Amino acid sequence: MIIRQLKPQDAENYLYLRLEALLNNPESFASSYEEEKTRSIEKYKKRFESSGSYTYGAFQNDELIGVVTLVEERSVKLSHRATIVAMYVSSSRRGLGIGKNLMKRAIQKARELERIEQIYLTVVSTNNAARSLYSSLGFEVYGIDKRALKVNGIYFDEELMVLFL
Template sequence: MQIKRLCPQDAGAYYTIRLEALTMNPEAFAASFLEEKRQSAEKYSERFQGDDSVTFGAFDESGLIGTITLIPEKLMKLKHRASIVAMYVKPEKRGNGVAKQLMGAVIQMAGSLEGIEQIHLTVVSSNSAAIRLYSSFGFKTYGIEKNALKIDGTYFDEELMVLFLS
């Protein structure tokens, strides 16, 4: 398995796995499949060329099997923070350390960025496997957002977690 920063040439594969993620685990993402399918791979090609975020992918012989994105804050008062979003590993590849390697890569990247002192993420409260993973890296829950997401009349709470780098 290889972990690498995604580039514009990876946009098609990313778009495909993104739609899969929104189908397989809709409760784990703020975006919906219906909204995302109106987009195109070109959106990600442009994003991967910019410096507003960094997306890593995990690849094996079958192609792209997992993703994670780091978004450093741009506002002066928030520049000491970054957020992790869009973490996903294909179901058949889970339990093999893919998510752990993706988290390691993104945390290492955050630590190398000037001024980043803390990393934030949100996770659906019922996703105990993800909470265990994040906790194993030192993330701590600092709040619960009740009814953070609503899908077809069902509400999902999210845990707000932070990792202090210094």
């Protein structure tokens, strides 16, 4: 397995995996399949070229099987912070340490950005595997966002987590 930062030429494969994530685990993401399926490949190409956002992909035999994005806060008063979003590993590849390796790479990038002092993320309270992974990497819960997401009439709470570097 290889983990590397995604490039504009990875945009189509990223969108394919992103749509898989939104179909398989709609409760885990604020975006919906319906919203994302209409987005153009160009949006992701531009995102992969932009500064302040770092998307990493896990590849096995040239197939994109997992992703995670680290986003730097831009405003002066928040510039010591970054957020992890869009974490996903293909359901057929879970339990192999891919998610942990992706998270470690995103955390490593945050450490390389010397001004980043803390990393934030949210996780659906019922996603025990993800919660366990994040806790094992040092993330701590600092709050609960009650009824944060509503999917098909069902509410999901999100745990707000932080890792102090």
